[in-house]
Amino acid sequence: MTAMTPANDAAPDPLRIAYSPCPNDTFVFDAWAHGRVPGAPALDVTFADIDITNGVAERGAAAPGSSELDVLKVSYAVLPYVLDEYALLPCGGALGRGCGPLVLTREAGVDLAGKTVAVPSEKSTAYLLFRLWAADTLSGGVGEIVVMPFDEIMPAVRDGGVDAGLVIHEARFTYQNYGLHRLADMGEHWEATTGLPIPLGAIIARRSLGPDVLRSLADAARTSVRMAWDDPEVSRPYVMEHAQEMDPSVADQHIGLYVNEFTADLGEDGYAAVRGLLTRAAAEGLVPALRPDALAFP
Known part of the structure; x- marks a missing residue:
């Protein structure tokens, strides 16, 4: 008798994600990171400042398939160097008005x-x-x-x-x-x-995950931020745990400034802001030029 091979019912490995310990990121990802977003992939979270994640993304783009992370929060400034390997998610990041450096x-x-x-x-x-x-x-x-x-x-x-x-x-x-x-x-x-909002931080994910997974990531990020808006107190322990002794009122100001309509959906103005920034920067010789479809989401 031939032994039957048991079905593989093991849960898929968590997606490896890195974002900063800043209040806007922990607020946005709290529900998802803690398994409260229905149907969302599980996350294995690494906290890292954006200069670290920028470097990880650049190394991953330079050696496709080598990245130790699936999803990253990076600076929009690094996109021209990494978009062959990573896709820009249309949500989860930081753009806004009155929030510039x-x-x-x-x-x-x-x-x-x-x-x-x-x-x-x-x-x-x-x-x-x-x-x-x-x-x-x-x-x-x-x-x-x-x-x-x-x-x-x-x-x-x-x-x-x-x-x-x-x-x-x-x-x-x-x-x-x-x-x-x-x-x-x-x-x-x-x-x-x-006349455009200020693009600051972007969420990117490996293109090799495939269009279906990428779309599921975008859905999960949108749901996570909307859950945080619906009941901000639920996310507060996670936010303050990682807020580096920040005063709670400063953390609230931080969230109010950097988590907004563009976090839920870049929309027409958000995409125009990103393309405008990178086009002007390329004209000044600060970054490589984007190819026309570089920002397209699957």
Whole structure:
């Protein structure tokens, strides 16, 4: 008698996802990460700052099939380098209005021409927005660019280590605690010159997962954020657990600023903003040009 091979009823391996511990990401993904989104794939979550996930995505794009992660939160600035291997999900990311990066200085009204500016990364959306702003407003151009960890930038500006700093996220709400001044708002400049929302962080997934899985990921992300909106208190423990001792009121401001209609669906304006940013950045020689269908979702 031939032995029967038992059916393989084992659950599929969880999808490997990486996003930041920032309140907007933990708020968006709380329901999905904790198995409360019906029918959604299980997740194996890694917390990583966006400069780390940008690097993972670039390495995965350079060696297809080698990525240790299936889904990542990355900067929109890295998309031109990775879209052959990864697809942009039409939801889950961070775009908005009034939420752009800031340039901070010790003294008000500093002329940045020729000055040293600290930035969190040269492959970040904040950096692209800064360079586009500088091209439009600084006839002499900036001087040295110094890359340093995000949490070291405001102390470095305060202590005179650099002339100015480019900051993101909760620094919008806390920079005055360091005695710093807002020299310019990159988001205000972007919105004034384009009329479009500010593209900041994107959710991407490996194209090799296939169209059906990619669509299921988008559905899960949309459902997860809507569940968070429906009952924000459910996500609060997860948000505050990873908020790095952030004051709860700052965490709430952070979520209110970065989680919005574009998180649920990029929509026409969202896609226009992403393409507009990357097209203008390519024209300045900051990133490679996108191919026409690069942002299309399966």
